[in-house]
Amino acid sequence: MSREVKRYYLEAPEEEINSDIAPKTFDIWGIMDDYGKKLKLGNRLLDVGLGTGRFTLQAFKKGYDVMAIDLLPEFIARVTRKHPELKKRLHVVNLLDEKSVLKFVEEYGQFDIVTALGVVANHAQNKHGMTKILYNIVKFAGTNSLLVVDLLLEEMFPGKPQIIWSDFTHTLTSLTEMGQIFQKYGFTLLDAYTIHETYPAKGELFPEFNEHSIRIFIHKPW
Ligand SMILES: C[S@@+](CC[C@H](N)C(=O)[O-])C[C@H]1O[C@@H](n2cnc3c(N)ncnc32)[C@H](O)[C@@H]1O
Secondary structure (H helix, E strand, O other), X not given: OOHHHHHHHHHOOHXXXXXXXXXXXXXXXXXXXXXXXXXXXXXXXXXXXXXXXXXXXXXXXXXXXXXXXXXXXXXXXXXXHHOHHHHHXXXXXXXXXXXXXXXXXXXXXXXXXXXXXXXXXXXXXXXXXXXXXXXXXXXXXXXXXXXXXXXXXXXXXXXXXXXXXXXXXXXXXXHHHHHHHHHHHOOEEEEEEEEEEEEOOEOOOEOOEEEEEEEEEEEEOO
């Protein structure tokens, strides 16, 4: 993570860091619950890139055996201060660093549900990093597991840019790359939604900003 992104995260208001996890028309908990039953999933959930910890806390309160990771120790410390009941469940892991990911998996095992909400996966400075993050996220998912991932795809933006600017650089993946990952792991695409978020204007220099990403529900059979 660049210094610029880190400064943004440590200074941004919480409502800006939180993704719109459950807009009125979107019931993430209902969908996860349905697939949990249909696929006979276990109860261990890993929240990748916890941010303010809002989703992690909701998952914990809903009875999931939850753990969460983030690159920023400041975020882990902040969430732990507010919610000491989550203390042992939160860990620093860098998604760009395979060693850090494998060490965590070795210690805590793989998970039945892996969430990476709020376009965590697109937080890379270049294509190489983006691909690394995607493959590293899959390493957390066990046999017969559900992945819920928010993504920015090149195909969602006119001219198919590889990088876009929204507060800071986001690197985009593509349908082609996702297809390769699906093929490699035998994934099934269970559901796909478009999430629209509107960031209010911040003075004349920063007009209202519309963001959209896709949220996909993936089954990893093995
Ligand atoms: C937009 S926030 C999303 C927070 C939360 N998932 C949500 O939906 O509200 C992205 C989060 O990803 C984390 N992140 C970015 N790069 C990361 C990396 N390389 N490894 C682990 N976490 C990372 C950031 O620190 C931040 O907490």
